[in-house]
Amino acid sequence: MPRDIKDAFKNGTRSMTGSPGKKYWQNKAIYVINIETTPPSRIIKGDEKIVYFNYSPDTLNSIYIRLIQNQHLAVAPKEDGAELSNFTSGISVKKLSIDGKEIIWKDPLFNVTLKEITLEKPLLPNTSIGINCDWTYELTANGDREGMIDSTTFFFAYFFPRIAVYDDYIGWDKIRFEGRQEFYNDFSDFTLNVSVPKNYIVWSTGMLQNPNDVLEKKYVDRINESSISDSIIHIVSKEDLIEGNITKNSKYNTWKWQANNIVDVAFGISDHYVWDGTSISLDSARPRVLAQAAYNDTAWDFHFVAKVNRNTLDLFSKNAPGIAYPFPKMTIFQGYSDMEYPMMVNDNSYDTYREMEWTTFHEMAHTYFPFYMGINESRYAFMDEGWATFLEFELEKSVMPRDSAVDLFTSYRYKSYTKNKSAEVAMPISTPSNLLNGRAYSYNSYAKPSMAYLALKELLGDDLFKKSLQYFMVTWNGKHPVPYDFFNCINTASGKDLNWFWNSWFFSNNYVDLGLSAVKITANNYAISITNIGGFAVPINLRINYIDGTSEMVYRSPSTWRDQKKAEVIIANNKKIKKISLENEIFLDSDSSNNEWRQ
Numbered sequence: 001m002p003r004d005i006k007d008a009f010k011n012g013t014r015s016m017t018g019s020p021g022k023k024y025w026q027n028k029a030i031y032v033i034n035i036e037t038t039p040p041s042r043i044i045k046g047d048e049k050i051v052y053f054n055y056s057p058d059t060l061n062s063i064y065i066r067l068i069q070n071q072h073l074a075v076a077p078k079e080d081g082a083e084l085s086n087f088t089s090g091i092s093v094k095k096l097s098i099d100g101k102e103i104i105w106k107d108p109l110f111n112v113t114l115k116e117i118t119l120e121k122p123l124l125p126n127t128s129i130g131i132n133c134d135w136t137y138e139l140t141a142n143g144d145r146e147g148m149i150d151s152t153t154f155f156f157a158y159f160f161p162r163i164a165v166y167d168d169y170i171g172w173d174k175i176r177f178e179g180r181q182e183f184y185n186d187f188s189d190f191t192l193n194v195s196v197p198k199n200y201i202v203w204s205t206g207m208l209q210n211p212n213d214v215l216e217k218k219y220v221d222r223i224n225e226s227s228i229s230d231s232i233i234h235i236v237s238k239e240d241l242i243e244g245n246i247t248k249n250s251k252y253n254t255w256k257w258q259a260n261n262i263v264d265v266a267f268g269i270s271d272h273y274v275w276d277g278t279s280i281s282l283d284s285a286r287p288r289v290l291a292q293a294a295y296n297d298t299a300w301d302f303h304f305v306a307k308v309n310r311n312t313l314d315l316f317s318k319n320a321p322g323i324a325y326p327f328p329k330m331t332i333f334q335g336y337s338d339m340e341y342p343m344m345v346n347d348n349s350y351d352t353y354r355e356m357e358w359t360t361f362h363e364m365a366h367t368y369f370p371f372y373m374g375i376n377e378s379r380y381a382f383m384d385e386g387w388a389t390f391l392e393f394e395l396e397k398s399v400m401p402r403d404s405a406v407d408l409f410t411s412y413r414y415k416s417y418t419k420n421k422s423a424e425v426a427m428p429i430s431t432p433s434n435l436l437n438g439r440a441y442s443y444n445s446y447a448k449p450s451m452a453y454l455a456l457k458e459l460l461g462d463d464l465f466k467k468s469l470q471y472f473m474v475t476w477n478g479k480h481p482v483p484y485d486f487f488n489c490i491n492t493a494s495g496k497d498l499n500w501f502w503n504s505w506f507f508s509n510n511y512v513d514l515g516l517s518a519v520k521i522t523a524n525n526y527a528i529s530i531t532n533i534g535g536f537a538v539p540i541n542l543r544i545n546y547i548d549g550t551s552e553m554v555y556r557s558p559s560t561w562r563d564q565k566k567a568e569v570i571i572a573n574n575k576k577i578k579k580i581s582l583e584n585e586i587f588l589d590s591d592s593s594n595n596e597w598r599q
């Protein structure tokens with residue numbers, strides 16, 4: 001455990017039972033944001049009022065503001081590079097005042113996406129400050145996570161200056177945003193007012209507060225119809241777009257959205273996207289959850305997205321993780337990214353139904369990690385992408401036979417990882433994500449941790465695993481867990497000391513490689529020795545083929561490797577064995593040359 005985390009335990013903000021400590025705190029803000037956009041112009045105007053609450057026991061002498069749009073400046077370091085067409089002039093802060101007093105603004109010169117502002121009057125514990133900010137920025141022409149999709153379809157994310165996280169284990173989160181980081185934000189309340197020319201529709205995080213002000217009655221009725229319907233309602237069809245008169249006939253319409261206790265907001269606008277909607281009852285105590293899709297009618301797969309969206313809400317809520325989808329809505333918007341936001345997803349269009357469905361599963365899984373859980377994704381991506389990858393597989397199994405799901409999932413997620421012998425990829429999963437890049441980042445965030453979670457499931461069994469995972473999720477819902485909180489929660493909920501397992505998977509250079517090291521034959525039995533060469537605590541799936549043409553599978557749980565590197569399986573049934581083979585099942589083996597023995 002690094003010393004800063006140790007201090008958090010010592011200070012009582014975290015506890016070894018896995019629960020937040022008695023002194024746990026987190027800060028929050030209330031944002032009221034106004035955005036004006038007039039496509040095809042890519043100049044976006046914004047202003048906001050922020051009330052920032054300091055619930056920490058510390059006096060803050062300065063605050064840090066994230067200016068993610070400066071990532072598009074030529075001078076900003078870019079982890080994965082960027083095309084020239086992606087560059088912009090960044091964000092230009094026109095005016096900033098704190099508690100009514102104007103601050104002389106100077107753009108940050110070095111770490112351009114983060115700005116420190118020294119407070120004239122320090123912010124004492126349990127007090128708040130008010131910040132007013134006006135800004136403009138140029139929306140990037142090369143839309144990906146955000147930006148221009150086409151000349152009259154825009155997607156907005158990271159679009160407003162926001163207060164960085166001040167937390168109990170690092171203080172101000174100053175990790176540089178270099179293009180790959182996704183989310184580490186306070187749970188805050190957002191009012192978002194988006195002003196667009198008539199004929200533009202807005203889809204956003206949160207609930208629309210004024211449908212009657214911005215849409216003609218026919219379309220408000222269709223939204224209402226979709227909110228009580230199990231089937232897909234075409235809220236706006238291709239024919240409707242041709243006919244026009246969908247939005248109110250004012251020069252500009254302001255779409256008002258509200259979302260509370262959430263880590264971020266994103267939205268999309270278009271004057272030619274169609275709109276599908278349906279809904280589902282997940283829990284009798286609250287309204288039906290809306291499942292929507294907004295897309296270009298030419299995208300064949302998107303015609304099925306609202307249905308898949310609805311089914312995914314159902315599968316997550318009932319099967320895995322088995323916690324009701326926590327928000328009132330989910331909208332999937334056609335773009336170029338395959339990127340999650342709270343209640344919004346920006347997905348590519350795909351050639352096959354399978355790819356569309358798989359991507360929907362993955363991006364919607366992020367609802368739980370990092371949004372329901374408040375994961376610090378820029379430092380602990382394995383607590384976010386690892387779970388989203390795990391949940392993909394859990395859902396794949398509900399739409400196809402297990403064998404097909406295993407084949408597809410392992411060949412897409414694990415095959416290239418198991419063949420990669422590099423030092424970078426061998427770094428422990430617990431390596432802070434901001435220090436990793438390329439394959440080291442992706443395998444340590446997606447492949448390795450999802451395998452660890454699948455191995456944990458085999459170790460605990462389905463029921464205890466589900467109970468333990470849900471315990472962690474409910475305990476840290478709306479808060480900021482670190483990996484040690486996860487380990488401690490699972491230890492507590494399962495009633496087992498799993499530290500050996502966490503060490504095997506999260507703090508080692510292990511990989512997956514089991515080998516058949518020896519087969520001893522005596523008069524009436526076979527003693528099969530299996531060595532764990534790679535070290536990860538994976539299950540053993542041993543296929544025994546007998547001379548008489550019959551075969552059987554022998555299974556051993558990952559607990560086999562708790563305190564040994566070599567295990568023995570005895571087969572004593574007076575049958576002659578022809579062939580013994582180690583099968584991979586989910587856990588693709590790095591070296592198959594030692595996986596078979598023949599008589």
Ligand SMILES: [Zn+2]
Nearest residue numbers: 362366385388
């Ligand atoms: Zn993901």
